[in-house]
Amino acid sequence: MQSAYQAGAVGDPGDGGFGATPAARFGLNRTLSAGYASYQRLLGPWLVKGGLRVELMATRFLAAADGMPDSNDLRWLPSLSLGRDLSPESRVSLSYTRRIDRPTTEQLNPLQTIVGATTILGNTGLRPSRTASVAAGYTYTAAKVTASGTLYARRLTDDIVDYRYAAAPGDTALVSTVENAGSGTSAGLDLAVDFHLGPDWAIGLSSDLSRVRESIPVGGENYTGALFTHLTKVNLTWTPAEGDRLQLQAQLHGRSLEAGGTRSGYQSVTLSYGHDVTSRLKLIVTANDVFNGVRRVTWIDTPQYRERSELAVPGRIVYLRLAYRLGGDENKAGAAAP
Numbered sequence: 001m002q003s004a005y006q007a008g009a010v011g012d013p014g015d016g017g018f019g020a021t022p023a024a025r026f027g028l029n030r031t032l033s034a035g036y037a038s039y040q041r042l043l044g045p046w047l048v049k050g051g052l053r054v055e056l057m058a059t060r061f062l063a064a065a066d067g068m069p070d071s072n073d074l075r076w077l078p079s080l081s082l083g084r085d086l087s088p089e090s091r092v093s094l095s096y097t098r099r100i101d102r103p104t105t106e107q108l109n110p111l112q113t114i115v116g117a118t119t120i121l122g123n124t125g126l127r128p129s130r131t132a133s134v135a136a137g138y139t140y141t142a143a144k145v146t147a148s149g150t151l152y153a154r155r156l157t158d159d160i161v162d163y164r165y166a167a168a169p170g171d172t173a174l175v176s177t178v179e180n181a182g183s184g185t186s187a188g189l190d191l192a193v194d195f196h197l198g199p200d201w202a203i204g205l206s207s208d209l210s211r212v213r214e215s216i217p218v219g220g221e222n223y224t225g226a227l228f229t230h231l232t233k234v235n236l237t238w239t240p241a242e243g244d245r246l247q248l249q250a251q252l253h254g255r256s257l258e259a260g261g262t263r264s265g266y267q268s269v270t271l272s273y274g275h276d277v278t279s280r281l282k283l284i285v286t287a288n289d290v291f292n293g294v295r296r297v298t299w300i301d302t303p304q305y306r307e308r309s310e311l312a313v314p315g316r317i318v319y320l321r322l323a324y325r326l327g328g329d330e331n332k333a334g335a336a337a338p
Contacts, residue, residue: 026111027062045084053077057102061124075100075128093137100128103160107178119167121177129159129180144197150190157183161216161259166305174305181259184214204235216259221303227262229254243276261300261307267293268315282323289315 034055041048057073077100083093109122137150159182167173188210195203213226234250249272254265272286294315300307 026109028105028108029058029060029062030105031058031060032056033058046082047084049079049081049083051079053079073128089141091139093135093139095135095137096133097135098130098132100130101160102128103178107160117172118164118174118176121175123178126160126178127158127180129182130157131155144195146192146194148190148192151188152190153185153187155185156214159183159214163216163259164300164305164307182214182216184212186210186212200239202235202237204237205233207232212257214257223260223302225257225262227255227257229256229265245274247272247274258298258300260302261298263299264297266296267291269293280325282325284319284321284323286319286321288317288319292316 032055034053036051036053038049038051040050053076055075055077057071057075059071059073061070077098079095079097081093081095083091085091103123103126107122107126108124110124111122113120131154133152133154135150135152137148139148140146158180160178160180161182162176163179163181164174164176167175188208190206190208192204192206194205195201197203208231209228210230211226211228213224215222215224230252231254232252234248236248238246240246249270250267251269252265252267256263256265268288269290270286270288271290272284274285275283277283292315294313295310296313297310298307
């Protein structure tokens with residue numbers, strides 16, 4: 001994949017920069033190569049599964065990116081899981097996994113973007129953030145109910161966090177950048193229940209309850225924050241008639257940690273309706289964020305500055321989609337078979 005950025009322009013300021021020669025360009029090529037191997041076998045009543053993912057990210061900076069060294073980042077990501085049936089309805093599992101989250105191209109962009117009194121800078125030296133996790137789960141399945149619970153603990157290192165600081169002592173201008181400055185732990189319980197209430201109704205409930213603790217250097221000091229948070233989801237599906245389906249999806253996000261502060265949670269509701277116009281043609285209408293509830297407030301309190309900002313994301317959008325299926329009619333084909 002290739003991404004290019006451009007910032008600033010030279011020429012007569014009175015022309016607004018239109019048609020002017022770009023003053024700065026930043027570009028790079030990022031190529032991700034990956035392979036995965038897995039193995040499984042029975043050890044008594046336990047089914048053991050092992051996996052190994054190997055991936056190489058090759059980063060090549062393009063013209064006008066002098067002084068930025070190319071890199072080849074190789075990562076080995078193992079996983080191991082064990083599971084067994086306790087009864088025909090219940091099953092337990094244990095697992096260990098390692099994963100990474102690579103920085104985006106925008107986070108690597110070092111060109112200055114000035115927004116008000118804040119200068120936004122990327123960081124070409126960012127490394128992937130790393131997460132190691134262990135989990136123990138239990139699942140129960142009956143005729144109309146499926147329930148599961150998973151206890152987990154995670155260790156986070158090299159977390160990519162937004163980092164803000166004063167450009168100079170006493171200066172009101174801020175510099176906003178990203179760094180591999182975060183490390184911490186999280187532990188929690190992930191619960192999920194699905195109810196099948198006859199042929200017309202289905203209800204799904206899930207909630208991830210966790211305690212998060214993270215340490216981030218802010219303003220030359222080590223800031224440590226901790227909080228309880230959650231991610232709760234509700235999924236309600238109604239099938240009033242054959243070929244019609246109405247679905248409601250609601251999400252409630254709890255608070256999250258920021259460098260030097262916290263960010264409030266938010267909620268969103270999505271409605272969708274599907275109707276089979278014919279055996280091949282289907283109409284789907286989706287309304288995102290029906291109550292326009294995606295608003296987040298950030299509080300920052302560091303030795304250098306204090307900030308309270310509110311971000312509203314306009315996500316109230318209605319999508320209309322028609323889906324047409326090609327190919328033969330399976331039902332007719334089945335009926336015509338001898």
